[in-house]
Amino acid sequence: MQVSELWRYPVKSMVGETIETIRLDELGVVGDRTWAARDLERGGIRGAKKIGALMQLVARDLGDGEVEISLPDGSVVRTSDPDVDERVSAAIDHPVSLEPLRPADDLDHYRRGAPDSEDIEVEMRGIFGREADEPFPDFSVFPPALAEFESPPGTYYDAFPLMVMTTAALAALAHALPESNVDVRRFRPSLVIETGDDGTSASMPGHPEFDWRGRRATIGTATIQFDAPCPRCVMVTRQIDERIPADRAVLRHIVRDLDQNLGVYATIVEPGVVTVGDRLTLV
Secondary structure (H helix, E strand, O other): OEEEEEEEOOEOOOEOEEOOEEEEEOOEEOOOOOEEEEEOOOOOEEOOOOOHHHHHOEEEEEEOOEEEEEOOOOOEEEOOOOOHHHHHHHHHOOOEEEEEOOOOOOHHHHEOOOOOOOOHHHHHHHHHOOOOOOOOOOHHHOOHHHHOEOOOOOOOOOOOOEEEEEHHHHHHHHHHOOOOOOOHHHOOOOEEEEOOOOOEOOOOEOOHHHHHOOOEEEEOOEEEEEEEEEEOOHHHHOOOEOOEOOOHHHHHHHHHHOOOEEEEEEEEEEOEEEEOOOEEEEO
16 A cells, blocks of 8 residues: 555645645644634634635645635635735635634633534534434544644644545545545545555455554654544535535435544654655554
8 A cells, every 4th residue: 555645734624735745743744734714703713614615715835834825716815915814704705814823822722612503412413514313423532622622722633633545435435426526625634545446346345444443554754543533524515616516415425324434533653754655554
């Protein structure tokens, strides 16, 4: 197995960029999720679970803390531009300010904003996109800090620093959902691993990464650990562009046929450098 794609997401919940080489430290991909949107209506850092239109913007890291954002109308704006908040807010039709990552001890910065509903079940069904007859995911896989904070303080990732998918998983999704566009951008992996299989054979069914939980792997000069399957939320249903429209069928399949999970969360055991084409070796 080898690395097929590497992704970095300079702004939380925006579409990211594919790159040939990444550097992993204890917090994940260097340059990943260094900015996020703060909701100026309800407070708190927000992602596309709440503001779905964020996934129609594309972010590219320019180095030295600067990020370029491509808006749906084809224009671009940089995080250093004085009108960046105004232009991003107009593009997503919701007032936000873009905020750089802050130290982990700035707890108020990471604290959750006001919920959309005081009914906790309604709130959680909205976040996870669950219908009335569908179960919630296993919340025990998430860090306890997420009960109070939008992300683990000191980071902007949702729960874990890495999310890994396989080409077999993507192929299996395409086979199961022939009328849906299962573009990888829906699922926001950090790494995509080429398994050399189409994901539909009995010898290697479509989601081999589910069996990696609790194992470690060397990849490039880094070592990572696979911690838990990734429970999926409403974000996989969001529109990205005209070719990738909103599609709730994707989440229905994941919830009902894949035990609510797609891909696997991972943490970094030994920092290092990973390049497209590097072998992944389970240890």
